Amino acid sequence: MKKSAATLKTLMLLCLLFFIVIFSGCQEKFTEKTSFAMGSILSAKIFSQDEQLNEEVFSLINSAVRNADKALSNTDENAEIYTLNKNGGIQASDYLTSVLSDSISVCNKLGRRVDISIGKLTSLWGFNTETPSLPKASDIEEQLPLIDIDKIAIDGNKIAIEDIEIDMGALGKGAACDAAFEAVKHKDIPFIMSLGGTVLAFGENPSGSHWTIGIRDPFLSANSYFATLKLAPKNAVFVSTSGSYEKTFTENSKTYHHILDPKTGYPVENELISVTVVSPSGITADALSTALFINGLNAESLVSLKSFSSEAVFVFKNKTYYVTDGLKEALELTSSDYKYLDYNEN
Amino acid sequence: MKIKDFFKKNDIIIIFAAILAACLLLLFSKNSSEASAQIIADGETLYNINLSDVYNTYTVTLNNGVEIEISHGQISFISSDCMGLDCVNCGKLSKPGDIAVCIPNKTIIKLTGRSSKAPDTVTY
Numbered sequence: 353m354k355k356s357a358a359t360l361k362t363l364m365l366l367c368l369l370f371f372i373v374i375f376s377g378c379q380e381k382f383t384e385k386t387s388f389a390m391g392s393i394l395s396a397k398i399f400s401q402d403e404q405l406n407e408e409v410f411s412l413i414n415s416a417v418r419n420a421d422k423a424l425s426n427t428d429e430n431a432e433i434y435t436l437n438k439n440g441g442i443q444a445s446d447y448l449t450s451v452l453s454d455s456i457s458v459c460n461k462l463g464r465r466v467d468i469s470i471g472k473l474t475s476l477w478g479f480n481t482e483t484p485s486l487p488k489a490s491d492i493e494e495q496l497p498l499i500d501i502d503k504i505a506i507d508g509n510k511i512a513i514e515d516i517e518i519d520m521g522a523l524g525k526g527a528a529c530d531a532a533f534e535a536v537k538h539k540d541i542p543f544i545m546s547l548g549g550t551v552l553a554f555g556e557n558p559s560g561s562h563w564t565i566g567i568r569d570p571f572l573s574a575n576s577y578f579a580t581l582k583l584a585p586k587n588a589v590f591v592s593t594s595g596s597y598e599k600t601f602t603e604n605s606k607t608y609h610h611i612l613d614p615k616t617g618y619p620v621e622n623e624l625i626s627v628t629v630v631s632p633s634g635i636t637a638d639a640l641s642t643a644l645f646i647n648g649l650n651a652e653s654l655v656s657l658k659s660f661s662s663e664a665v666f667v668f669k670n671k672t673y674y675v676t677d678g679l680k681e682a683l684e685l686t687s688s689d690y691k692y693l694d695y696n697e698n
Numbered sequence: 699m700k701i702k703d704f705f706k707k708n709d710i711i712i713i714f715a716a717i718l719a720a721c722l723l724l725l726f727s728k729n730s731s732e733a734s735a736q737i738i739a740d741g742e743t744l745y746n747i748n749l750s751d752v753y754n755t756y757t758v759t760l761n762n763g764v765e766i767e768i769s770h771g772q773i774s775f776i777s778s779d780c781m782g783l784d785c786v787n788c789g790k791l792s793k794p795g796d797i798a799v800c801i802p803n804k805t806i807i808k809l810t811g812r813s814s815k816a817p818d819t820v821t822y
Contacts, residue, residue, distance in 0.1 A: 386797070386806055387741065393799045393806065397818060482781040482802065549822035557818070568822035573789040575796040580817050593821045599782075628821055 382559075385410040389417045390425070390528060392548030399542045399558045409536050413545055416535035420528035423448040424520040426471055427480050433518050437471060441512040449509050451527045451635070455520070458639045459501055462656055465643035467614040469501045471517025479599055479610045480521070486603045492617035499614045521610075525550040526592055526638030533588050533634070549598075550638060551591040553583060562682075563589075567665060569687060570597045570625040578687040579665070581630065581679065592637035594645040595626035595667075613646050620646050625669045630679060631662035640664070649674055649695060668693065733794045733809040735773045737766060740804050749773060749792075749809075762803045773807055775800060795819075 383406030386395040396413055398406040423445060425431035436442045444452070455468050473495045478484040503514045520527065529552040532545060542555030544563055553563040562584040566577030583589050596619070599610035609619045627645045631637035640662055644653045649666045654676065657664055663678040672693040675683050705713075737745040739760055747768060755769040757776065764785070765777035772792045775785040778800050785800035794811035 384810060386738065386808055388801065388804055388806075391801065393797070393801070395797070395808075395819070544818045546819045546821070549820075551819055551821050553818070564817040566817035566820035568820055573787070574784075574798065574822065575788065575791065575793070575820065577817065577820050591821045595822065598822065 383407065383410065385414075387414055389414065390421045390525060390547060391427075392525070394545065394547050396543055396545035399555075405539070405541065409539055409541055409543060412535045412539075413532040413543075416531040417528045417547060419447070420451075420524070420531045424451065424524045424527060426517065426519050433520060436511060436513060437517040440514070441510065444509050444511045446509065447531070449506060449511065451520075452504065452511060452518075453506055454635055455523050455527070455639070456501055456504060456506075458523070458635055461659065462639060462643040463652075464501060464614065465646045466522050466639050467499055467501055468518050468520055468523065469503060469513075469516040470499050470612065470614050471519035472498060473612060473614070473617055474519045474521060475517065477608075477610075477612065479612075480519075484599070484601045484608070484610075486608060496615075496617050522594075522642040523635050523638045526590065526634030526636070529590055529634035537588070549593055550634065552588060552634065553585055553591075554588045556584065565591055566686075567628050567667075568593065568595065568597075568626070570595055570667060571671070571689075578667075578690050579673070579683055579685045581628075581665075581682050582684065583630065583682055588632070590631050590634045590637040591628060592631070592634070592641040593626055593628040594641040596620070596645075597625065611642060611645055622648050623668050623670070624648060624666060626667045628665040628667075629657070629662055630664070630682075631660060633660075636660045636662060666693075733771070733792065733796075733811040733813075735768070735791070736806070736808045736810060738806040738808065739764075747773070760803075760805065762805065764800055764803050764805050766807065773809070774798070775805075775807065778803060778805075 381401050382397045382399040383403055384397045394417055396410055398409045400406055423432045426433050426437055428434055432442060432444055432448045459467055476487045476491055476495060498515050503516045505512045525547045529547055529550055533552055542558055544553045551565055557563045562582040565581045567579045569576040569578040594611055596609040596611060600607050611620050613620045624645055627641050629637045629641040631640060640660060644664060647653045657676060663676045666674045671689055672691050674693045674695045733749050735747045735749055736743055739762060749771050752768055752770050758766045763779050767774050767776045772790040774790040775798055778785050780800055780802040785798055788798035791798055791807060791809050793816055794809050794813040795816040796809040798807045
């Protein structure tokens, strides 16, 4: 009797120790990869227990982003848009045809606040180079009438442009995230990726009930965030931020940022410092964040968000922020420097 | 047989000690934010440094001319020939998930490790 009780106790203790070992080592495995793509940084965390599978998923993401860049870049001599801008017409790939059609549609729906036919103006400012500079006012004036999305003609896969150049800067990373999603969704493995700050989260985060995405603190260094969004997408969710703290230069004691208003030709000047958009598509997340930054916080911007089933966080230079209803529960402030702006639509 | 007859005092001490050890292990693993720094240039990982093991501040100069300062728990770009100096302006990295990039020189400093507080990524 005594012997069997001792054996039972030993067994129970061994079971307990077994669970302790399993429990303490029970952290979700993931593979974290980083590379350069589209002139910025591509990073991804892929969550399966099989490292080889994670590598395969990253390889698919990486290839999709690089292929998107080969279609959308206006600086790579081998890219389709570069050739289109140079020659005025091309027989385009199905991918480029589809992305341009979608982009034109999104730009039109947003009242052309964001416009992909802005290429000549962005070249004038040199934001695609390492040495951007303030152009002459007369040169900017000259370019304004030439910004016209109607001058992009799509006939099947034949694409032609007239007097304009295409710059996908405002939508390109979102389009590449869409391509990455299409490339890996069949694997059904949860992952989160960032391409130059445009984020795609897919599936359920195995480490918790949601993905946690920091929103950069515009007043602090690049890795700082003032709030987090806790998102639990049923499928995929895209998050994009436009901020006037990115790609800046200072000339004659004035700092200029890269978000150009296609209607004035100059960097947008309003009370906003950043806009973050959460959307079911990469292109719309990117386009909305730029368009809303340009348009400001008003009824029109909120209607635009609704029409794309998207939500947003507006951050102002005076360290106030406004969050749309659908994100209120997901947003958690991590800095006490920021105050909520009680914006009333009416 | 009653439970108190089955378990002796020593058994109960062992069980409580094991449960306590499990709780401590779990707490430690959740709150640990010990960071390792990876320095990657041209897609190749050149250094993997456990920053908590660094006690003296030193500088590494890469073949591309980029200079990186490493100290206890911190790492940063301190010099680069790129125009915007975005990499240097990133300041000191200290938390898992922090990243600084010199795009013209294709150099990345990335802090890995687990931290219960760090977000999965940051949108900017």
